[in-house]
Amino acid sequence: MxxxxxxxxxxxxxxxxxxxxxxxxxxxxxxxxxxxxxxxxxxxxxxxxxxxxxxxxxxxxxxEVDVVCPGKGGRTRDVHVLDGLVGKDVTVELADGEGALVHARLLSVGAGWIRLECDAPRAVFPTPIFREKEPPRRVLKLVDMADVAGFTVEEDAR
Missing domain, CATH: 1.10.260.40 (lambda repressor-like DNA-binding domains)
Structure with a gap:
């Protein structure tokens, strides 16, 4: 919202x-x-x-775009080195133990933000309602770079 x-x-x-x-x-x-x-x-x-x-x-x-800034932000980082990762699948470790965004496609970098496309969390029910072959729903996330602890490039193609 x-x-x-x-x-x-x-x-x-x-x-x-x-x-x-x-x-x-x-x-x-x-x-x-x-x-x-x-x-x-x-x-x-x-x-x-x-x-x-x-x-x-x-x-x-x-x-369709979620804003992810779990921490209080902080200093703006020089993110130009991330331009080479645009289009690649990455895992983004969030700062302050907020977890990670896995299997995320890095779409763009700039203005203190990174734009990612990643799997939406699935609902958890006592019995599975999703078929195993059903692809996960993808969502866009706008993540504050000040809240990013690190990146790992995922080598396996989706």
Whole structure:
């Protein structure tokens, strides 16, 4: 949901609701309402928010893109060396013991974020409802580079 993304992105940026409101020309209450899911920003304000948070408008608006920034972020890293991994399958270790994203295809790198396509978690039920041959559903994730501990390139082709 866009409300969850707005809250996570604001916290990642280390800004208060008032600072965001001042930056895009709305009231603090408007920002609060957006983060609580009590309305959504108009297209012009959503575009300003996307620029403020260094994401694309599609990243902000699409329910198909998850924002992953479990930690408090931190220093911005020089990620140009990762350009050579674009298009490869990787495992991304998350900082602060938050786990890993395995079998993830690195789609792009930039602006402090990496864009990944990875398997969606499956529901766990007492009896399996998925056939073994059924391919997993793939989702897009936008991961804050400050929350990445490391990468492992997966050699096996999918």
């Amino acid at each position: 866009i409300s969850d993304k707005l809250l996570a992105l604001r916290k990642r940026k280390g800004m208060s609701q008032q600072e965001v409101a001042d930056a895009i020309g709305v009231t603090r209450q408007t920002v609060s309402n957006w983060e609580l899911g009590q309305g959504s920003p108009a297209l012009d304000k959503a575009a300003e928010l996307a620029r403020l948070y260094d994401v694309t408008l599609n990243d902000l608006a699409s329910d």
